[in-house]
Amino acid sequence: MWPESRESLPKQFIPLIGQRSTFQSIVSLVGDPAVFDTPVVITNFDYRFRVAEQLKEIGAEAVILLEPDRRDSAAAVGAAAAWVAAAREPTTVVAMLAADHVFEDGKQFAQLCAQASVAAAAGEIVTFGVTPDHPATGYGYIHPGARLARDPQVRRIERFVEKPDETRAREFIEEGYLWNSGNFVFRADVMLEELQRFEPEIASATAAAVSAAKKDLGFVVLDHDSFAKARKTSIDYAVMERTEKAVVLTADVGWSDVGEWSAVWRLSPQDASGSSLRGRAVAIDSSNLLVRSEEQLTAVIGLKDVIVVATGDAVLVAHRSQADKVKKLVERLKAEGRPEATEHRRNYRPWGYYQSVDQGSRYQVKRIVVRPGGRLSLQKHHHRAEHWVVVRGAAEVTLDGKVEHVHENESIYLPIGCTHRLANPGKIDLELIEVQTGSYFGEDDIVRIEDVYNRK
């Protein structure tokens, strides 16, 4: 989903459809306390503050498990199941949902989960299957078999098939295969047993990572050394394609993995000309457009089936039928060493965010926003001095050991080499403009002396 999502802020955290991110939508989907318990989020350590902020935005509570390392979905499912089995009941039924998928019909989705939980409680591992509407080559397929006696809508799985070519995909559709959505419902102890049977090392690594997990700033941080021993593989390879407990329930409730911009166009509200314009966008004599432009004014003339995504530092213009080439584009940009391939202009941090707004050969200007209670690390720079002008709120600045308060419309100068720390002791966001002067402005010219967020 470049340029809106980049490695530093992946697509599950972007408001792709409507005002909420897919992560927020999924959390809301499981919000009915009659059906669901408090959700458990499992995410990479790097995204912890983003997850916490997004939950706060929608007023949702969740337990947040942090993966100290990227070990793929088998380890994530194993750890989540182990945590649930220990913290709740071993027989707790778990719906394991991808944070970057959508189910458009939330009510029906909750009913499906309830339906699946009956089969799961009886020991089955339920996969949500989706009836294909085109011969997609980007999904795995499921060949459904015999119907269960207790619920004929639930069927055993004859076999899983990897992403096919288009000819085979057409055959699969004729033969009644389903897409594998990659979302599951199972009993924690059943999943753990199956993982133990097929991947005992992953099972023990993740169990140990949960036992030795530490609470930190409200997060549950899985033990690094144990977790690192889990082999990188998907839950499909590790368990689903091998277990005899796999069953499938058709979940035709508007599922999408929002894999490319064309899916965002399909899922977004459209005007009379079939276009979806968002932000500062104007279109003339055009149809079936997706235009997203938050900062610049973007105008489109005389085009059809085109996607335009403009961000402060990068613009994508693509034919809708070729939106799948964005991945190839990003690979090329990475190979060319362009920072826009992976980095956002706005960088989220535990304490708020910063954004570069202007840069010259001997200076850089940043907008810095510190949330109430946020504290940056105590730090120093070898190659730059900084001028801070507070434009909103109040700053508590520690400068070479001395604490000063800087208020709206006041400024402070931080010479090269001084130790300093910025904090927001107030009740509203602190916004300041930082003017850096010097010869080098890389983020690696930060010597962190002390950090409340335990960063290096």
Added chain:
Amino acid sequence: MWPESRESLPKQFIPLIGQRSTFQSIVSLVGDPAVFDTPVVITNFDYRFRVAEQLKEIGAEAVILLEPDRRDSAAAVGAAAAWVAAAREPTTVVAMLAADHVFEDGKQFAQLCAQASVAAAAGEIVTFGVTPDHPATGYGYIHPGARLARDPQVRRIERFVEKPDETRAREFIEEGYLWNSGNFVFRADVMLEELQRFEPEIASATAAAVSAAKKDLGFVVLDHDSFAKARKTSIDYAVMERTEKAVVLTADVGWSDVGEWSAVWRLSPQDASGSSLRGRAVAIDSSNLLVRSEEQLTAVIGLKDVIVVATGDAVLVAHRSQADKVKKLVERLKAEGRPEATEHRRNYRPWGYYQSVDQGSRYQVKRIVVRPGGRLSLQKHHHRAEHWVVVRGAAEVTLDGKVEHVHENESIYLPIGCTHRLANPGKIDLELIEVQTGSYFGEDDIVRIEDVYNRK
């Protein structure tokens, strides 16, 4: 040529083709001292510093006449002819060239001017005609008649025809009509006589404006009150369509009035796929694109015959065949009151430029660049305080009557209501970051107390 050119910086000053603006290209075209005298530029008062700066950039000298008011081309030609007749010789041959046109073949163009000057010296008013390559509806046409005895390539003009519809345009092409390029060669006294004959009021108004002109900062400023009496009309209506001295010389030397982005694409160097990419642009599986992107990284996928022009605050995406609708778009943006319709983010001033780089509800950040010797007006603001951080060069700041020098990496605070002036006494550009705080940031909150550039 929106969004690169806007009312505040019209297209003749933008580097549309290659690195130079069309104004700079035209000035270079008449640079051969064997054929041409020092050029005379006639331009609107508002563009005087831009013209001076662009001449300086290419190391060219020129006399600059300033129109104190917009009175259309008859008044401009009249004033230029009157100035040349008075300052040089009445019989001086003048080539009157539009600053926003291009002639691709400069050598042949100079030869044509020499050829035209022979007919002009003999009393003819020579128009450059262009052999049409398509039935354009946006140009006037010329019906060429009898060939002159002394130069059979020069033909009398049977008649001028206004912009036709496409059917008539096709007929014109079959009948050998030419486009009227709107560029002329004439003797100053001949043009003045004809103007006197057909439009005596314009002739006397412009003559008086030249007689009462004043030198100011190296410019020749035409007298406002006299010039304002010249009726607004084009030189075509005023003289060309009525005089019997009009002749035409075919000038097929790569002329274009660069009227829309599709013309820029045609005139620009293209790669193997027929695309012209400029700035930070990438294209995949595309052809015949024009992509211009100086600030953002712009990526195009799977498109053909598309124009993408990205500037810091506005992005245009248009099918090449519909580039003529940009005018309609700009009208709509104006009607909607969008500042991007007319204003640039970078604003040129006599002393340099400023550019807004960030804005919030209670602050605005600008980058200000002051050329060596530049002095802003002595001014004050009712609604904002300013923090200036010098990031390059040295500033001379007058603050409530006291002069201070602020050097690189130093800052100064200007409280609300203080009188202040910024100047660059140094030899290199002064760059500073201005952080404004307050409740209102409009350019009309500048009370000018004194100004070396005589602005109000």
